[in-house]
Amino acid sequence: MSGEVIETNRRLDNNRVISYRSREESSSTASVKISVRNLDFFYGKSQALFDVSLDMRERMVMALIGPSGCGKSTFLRSLNRMNDIIAGTRVEGEVLIDGQDIYAPGMNVVNLRRKVGMVFQKSNPFPKSIFENVAYGLKINRLASRKDELAAMVEQALRDAALWSEVKDRLKSSALSLSGGQQQRLCIARALAIRPEIILMDEPASALDPLATAKIEELIVELKSQYTIVIVTHNMQQAARVSDSTAFFLLGKLIEVNSTEKMFTAPSEKVTEDYITGRFG
């Protein structure tokens, strides 16, 4: 190898070293998108969340982890008021999105849910065509005025959900003919179509095989360049792979929130470490 080539390689390596930023470094500069302050949540007389306060940064992925019943899904659903549809629930504290309290009187919940989309554990496509599943939200929100515009927006949403190449030739087929992983990505496309700013995901890959899970995880990492993502997962390695920060819940309390790197190498709280290392309980 000539001296010049060695020098070029060294320069390339140096550039790579210089351009590499850990997820922790990247997330520390992003502005706060969601700020939760002293959040308590009640199902009737039973309190499910206790004084939860944390910030979620824009265009970053936050993973919520914790054992079953710890309140992480309740917390997730409180970010777009999905809990409102459950009778007897009550919220205290504040959830600020872009500085606006989403529980303030007069808040337009429909607009809120347009801004804060949601993907559920079990894919739930409508029993309609692939095209109609994605077009539905665009139509009811009157986001497209012409047919060609609607088609372009559906295509873009399917592309963003990494599904377009697999379904472009069968857009009129039933959504229910898709595989489980494809159905889940269709639901993500449906959520993306109405251009939300935040996407909430409640165990989006728990029912999928490893390949479909990998596609969803790749998609999450790609989507964070445009969206703020909050994901509930029981899969520790998934949290480690896709998230920038991780929050650990236990018995309705937020025990620790930290960069994912720190959380999985040196968590601050012993109980977090016990949970992450499988020594819990």
Place this chain on the structure above:
Amino acid sequence: MIQHRHLDDELDSLRDRVLLLGGEAESALERAMYALMERDSDVAREVLAHDDAVDRIEIEIDRQCIEVIALRQPAARDLRFVIAVVKMAPVLERIADHACNIARAAIDLNNEPELKQNIKLRQMAEHASSMLRAALDAFTSNDAAAAREVIARDTEINDLYNQTFHDLIEMMVSEPSTATRDARMLFVAKHIERIGDYVTDICELTVYMAEAAIIKHSN
């Protein structure tokens, strides 16, 4: 919690193997120094012959660490432990390599007349052995404070090395006919000094394992 129990068993087994490797390195150093001081080349040859077994333990530790990472996906303190072990094993193996180099020097020196001057090689080696034992104790008990104490003791070996260096140079000047033997002794001193550095590396890894603090290169 079956996964947790299996992981604990595997981590315990890794810890045992590190202690086994550490014990072999310590024994190699002591026997190589015995061969040098007591002019017993047979013992020196035994040290050299045993080095393959030491290498095999290192490879076994590597293999087991890879298996634990691939199959158990350790996190937090478990991950730090495995990372510390995977980095510690080659350091211990290198200590044994330095002991082998001392054994080779002993075989050469034992074929020549004995140097009568009082140099502090034995003292250096005893200090290095004692540091290594303390470092392995700190590792076993996950004790960062004890590891830091061992690190602080490395200056004593460095001081002894510097003194030995000057003593040997003086001997070379005052009695040039012994220069070749003095030079071999100087290499032995350097090997022991390097062992002190490696023991420091082990202790730095113990601090990382216990506290998640990276203290290497902090000076």
